Amino acid sequence: MADTSENSPEDGTDCNGAEPMGRFEIPELPSGRTLRFILLSTWDDPHFIGLNTIEVFAANGQRPEIERVETNAKESFGPLESLMYEHGRWPCTDPQRMWTARCDGMTEPVYIIITLKEDECIAMIRVWNYDQSRVYALRGVRDLRIELDGQPIFQGEISCAFTSNSDVHPMGDTILFTTDEAILEKIAENDVCLVDDEVVTSSLDLFAIDPDTRVTNSPSTTSLTSAIVHRPSTGDRKKLRSASRGAPEERVTGAIAEMSVERPSVAPVVDVERDVSELPSVKVLHMELTENWGSPDCIGLTGLQFLGPKGVMLDATGCQITASAASETAQRLLNGRNLTRNRDDMWLISFAPNGPPPRITVTFPEPVPLIGICVWNYNASPEMSYAGVRSAQLYVNGKPIMGSILLRKAPGYVYFDFVQDIAFNKCILFRPLSRPNTRSINGFIYQLQLLSTWGDEFYIGLNGIEFYDHQDQLIKVHPQNLAAFPESVNILPTVNGDPRTSENLIDGVNDTASASHMWLTPVLPNRYARIFVIFDLPTYVSQIRIYNYRKTPERGVRHITISVDDLIVFSGEVPPSSQEKTALLAVSLRE
Incomplete structure (x- = not known):
């Protein structure tokens, strides 16, 4: 999942001393x-940083000629020229044919300059990360x-490489600078990932799934925009295709890890209809932290x-926030940058379970009526x-609620808005029911990971x-859930404007052949x-009942x-639908 925040080491730090940009x-x-x-940071190696291969494609679909690298x-190891793709040589795990450099002690980030023989219009770049072994893959960028020519054209996160120990071929991260189908067709004619060495996995070993492995039958690329390469139009898309096309970033963020589906800020647990006179007038709000999730x-x-009142978000400008520890960073809690994995936008302190609980104090300029708070953990x-x-x-x-x-x-990721709304009159008390009373699974977040299709x-889709x-x-599942x-x-x-959106998953019309009641999504490389x-x-x-996609059963x-x-509670196979019948998988979560 690509992260568009970028790191820039400070003077004297290792290659993982980072500043977001x-x-x-x-x-x-x-x-x-x-x-x-x-090369701004590694996946977890403080001393070395490296790459396997870099591929560059011009607008004519060809790899441009390189003058020098x-x-x-x-201090570096391996020939620098080996970074450039050579025909017939797939990126490998041989350290003698990859490039790595010491990055600790550098006063600036390690960089690589590739000078082309002449000016070119760049259509695609693919970066293959360092891939010697599972351990040394952490040296990857x-x-x-x-x-x-001095102008930024990409900034983001590159996936940690798969290795020879994997059941799949090594993969590269693809960055597209165009959505012009004619140019993409020309690139496809010369792209080793789509022509000579395309790897198609027809089955999946559920006992050997890497936590972030790619979907079965996906091309070996990783950026979101690369998902359109050689992607056929669906039946409904042919009539809904937009006539206009802007730059890739106008429709696609390019940052898979930070792409989120926004949920309404007020969940059903919050009672937004209470009269203002019934709401507590809050001047000082204390939050005492009594337990974490296991750290x-x-x-x-x-x-x-x-x-x-009525669930409206209040402007926190003017609020003073302090904490029993690290008060200087507590202001981050009110900076509004909540859908993030950047720890510089978060507040973290030391914690001893047997010690006094940390406390956060928010003081409002004037007393304000509150129905609750929103928390991003x-x-x-x-x-x-x-x-x-x-x-x-x-x-x-000063009075407990x-x-x-x-x-x-x-x-731990930003695939969705993970906000939790806490209403003062409906607080979720910390005394959950014991599981033997229900003989069913209990949890906050239920995740369905769709690992492969029946052939497409x-x-x-579902x-x-x-x-x-x-x-x-x-259970009535609302769109905000x-x-x-x-x-x-x-x-x-x-x-x-394709009608097959995610809300159709919960519209209750499941045994149907109508595409307007189905959900369809692209298979993204590496995801x-x-x-x-x-x-x-x-x-x-x-x-949990799962109704499989029927319009195109594959x-x-x-x-x-x-x-x-x-916690994984089920792993298995969903039966395929046919044109005449919707397949159903009923997953029991009882003990």
């Missing part, structure tokens, strides 16, 4: 002669900036916002999400999903599609994994 639009067919690849690295020594949050990574707050005690003007409340763990390489509670009653990644085929630059059902309070589910889901709050 702003966003920009990927240009359409930038022209120039000198490419500079600035240079670097500012003081994580944050990368590319400049053409042994730290606790933190990403952001806070405040809900006024700590979200720096899936591992660090366990430093997020699990239970907290709220105080309004009921008992300790239960906060949802953040996912480009699209995957007719619908249903969730049943511990009394076998249908649902998120899909990718949201639908409408994320593609060439698609606009599998995901569906999230997110609750603001722990919800017991006894059964696009239906085949292998699926279901997890609840990071």
